[in-house]
Amino acid sequence: MSDNAHPSSDADVYTITLNGKQYVVEVRDGGEPAGASPPAPAAPAAASGEAITAPLAGNIFKVNVRPGDAVEDGDVVTILEAMKMETEVRASSAGTVSAVKVSEGDSVAVGDVLIEL
Template sequence: MKHYEITVDGQVYQVTLREISEAEAKQKSTAAPQPAAPAAAPAQAPVSSGTEIPAPMAGNVLSILVKPGDQVKTGDVLLILEAMKMENEIVSPMDGVVSEVLTETGQTVESGQLLIMI
């Protein structure tokens, strides 16, 4: 076993790697991969106005599905953010009205950057 430390988006992780044999690799590659469950939106208490929706990770804004004045419900997709070649749905944590869209399609955003206000 080998131990490594990696940094991803400023977050430090310690990982352990174990070398496997060819037979183990073949056995694992023939097993059907389980799809990952989509990440749930963090629970937030409803706020009457000014709820900030930040980017959970750095990436590129592929599409914005709402505009100021739009009524949204908890779980509605607000925009699609591409990060690490995966499309991530950014969802509304609450019912409300979109008050401001702070990004645009094609823009590169950093982790924590404000995207939308509800």
């Protein structure tokens, strides 16, 4: 956390860098945030045509995305259940979901397409 304190009345202003993004935060005595101004959101990545496939056979426990949603590399897009264990299926690159090929409760085999970016 970089400290650029600028006292304004009973609050201090700090610039915080989190995951490469800078946020300006005003903190009042007692530690409560008075306001934050995040940078403008980045435009969602374009559809890449990439398919996210099932890493193992099992049942779809949860689908976390819908067509049109933007995802980042590493975002959990689906949770797969196999042998009473949940496995998070993550996006391997940033993109926009163009199609969701499964629903909660569906059975899938190794390599089945779950999500298309």
